[in-house]
Amino acid sequence: MASTVAHNTFNPTTSSQQVPDTALTLLQPSIHSPNLILTSFTTPNLSTLPPSSHLIRVYTTSPCAGELTWAANFPSLVPSTKPQIPCYDLAGIVVSAPPGSKFPAGTKVWTRTSAERSGNAREYSVALEAELARIPEGLGWDEAASMPLSALTAWQALFDKGGLVAPGGEDVDLKKNGKNSVLIDAASGGVGVLLVQIAKAAGVGRVIGVCSTGNVDLVKGLGADEVLDYRKIGIEEYFASGSGRKKVDLAIDLLGGKSLESCWRVVGKGGRVVSVREPPDGRKPETGIEDGVQGSFFVMEPLGWQLELFGRLVVEGKIRAVVDSVWKLEEYEKAFERVESGHAKGKLWVSAAELDESGWAALAYA
Numbered sequence: 588m589a590s591t592v593a594h595n596t597f598n599p600t601t602s603s604q605q606v607p608d609t610a611l612t613l614l615q616p617s618i619h620s621p622n623l624i625l626t627s628f629t630t631p632n633l634s635t636l637p638p639s640s641h642l643i644r645v646y647t648t649s650p651c652a653g654e655l656t657w658a659a660n661f662p663s664l665v666p667s668t669k670p671q672i673p674c675y676d677l678a679g680i681v682v683s684a685p686p687g688s689k690f691p692a693g694t695k696v697w698t699r700t701s702a703e704r705s706g707n708a709r710e711y712s713v714a715l716e717a718e719l720a721r722i723p724e725g726l727g728w729d730e731a732a733s734m735p736l737s738a739l740t741a742w743q744a745l746f747d748k749g750g751l752v753a754p755g756g757e758d759v760d761l762k763k764n765g766k767n768s769v770l771i772d773a774a775s776g777g778v779g780v781l782l783v784q785i786a787k788a789a790g791v792g793r794v795i796g797v798c799s800t801g802n803v804d805l806v807k808g809l810g811a812d813e814v815l816d817y818r819k820i821g822i823e824e825y826f827a828s829g830s831g832r833k834k835v836d837l838a839i840d841l842l843g844g845k846s847l848e849s850c851w852r853v854v855g856k857g858g859r860v861v862s863v864r865e866p867p868d869g870r871k872p873e874t875g876i877e878d879g880v881q882g883s884f885f886v887m888e889p890l891g892w893q894l895e896l897f898g899r900l901v902v903e904g905k906i907r908a909v910v911d912s913v914w915k916l917e918e919y920e921k922a923f924e925r926v927e928s929g930h931a932k933g934k935l936w937v938s939a940a941e942l943d944e945s946g947w948a949a950l951a952y953a
Contacts, residue, residue: 647732678731730908775802
């Protein structure tokens with residue numbers, strides 16, 4: 588007979604006796620089909636995993652557009668031999684941790700786990716210590732699961748690839764960022780909403796967000812200095828000679844294709860084009876580019892220490908989550924339909940546990 592244990596009475600010191608051998612899991616049976624099944628699957632066994640592995644009870648996770656094609660299209664990044672479990676964002680509680688871990692059993696954590704391993708659309712999952720960060724005080728489970736992938740992508744685009752000064756250290760001088768301008772296409776999407784906020788929190792002097800008519804107020808409310816409604820004016824037209832608008836120092840592309848081509852033409856001399864969708868050089872126009880503009884493409888790294896720095900901005904009230912919608916794990920088809928529609932504002936999250944009115948999850952153990 589199953590017994591119900593609430594997380595607010597959860598005793599991590601005895602968790603090893605409570606973890607079931609199998610747990611509810613979302614699986615993708617074939618990497619060549621987006622079809623998913625919800626089934627009972629073996630709970631991860633830490634004794635067979637890397638020494639820094641942590642077993643985590645998943646409260647919430649979040650899907651990403653296109654992820655069901657990754658194993659087929661990018662086999663070097665997403666191995667086809669692993670169990671194909673989607674959703675790489677995670678918010679939950681550590682059930683079991685290696686000795687000396689900074690995240691002992693009972694710690695509330697959030698993370699974006701590596702796509703080299705199975706994802707987190709399941710009741711129990713695994714994260715490495717280097718991937719983990721503590722959930723910022725006051726951040727709910729829904730918000731926590733909606734942010735890691737987007738936050739890390741935005742952070743690395745702005746600071747690692749974009750050349751801006753990252754907030755976080757005592758000797759950091761963010762005044763340098765005040766002279767810079769940044770263009771963000773898809774500014775109302777999951778990554779875009781955080782790019783706008785992080786850029787302003789880092790002191791960037793001019794942030795320009797690109798979005799559709801219905802999302803203009805949202806992007807303005809996030810702090811964008813200028814909002815370009817692409818249904819009314821194109822990116823290149825917005826910066827055309829005679830407009831009086833100065834070209835930007837950094838353009839961050841989240842869409843690829845024609846949008847990426849346009850980004851090349853609106854960056855000023857010596858500036859940068861950063862894309863998370865495709866290598867910019869493949870979309871570099873033959874004409875209309877300023878001298879010294881460089882392009883770069885990157886795949887986000889799941890770095891817990893960067894998520895920790897981002898969390899400080901959340902605690903300081905400089906960042907807010909934008910959650911499009913909320914789904915139970917059993918409603919996975921609707922959740923993926925929504926994220927693949929391309930119309931989600933911010934991120935959506937999926938609950939892998941039944942949350943009661945207090946926000947705690949009721950767990951059923953055999």
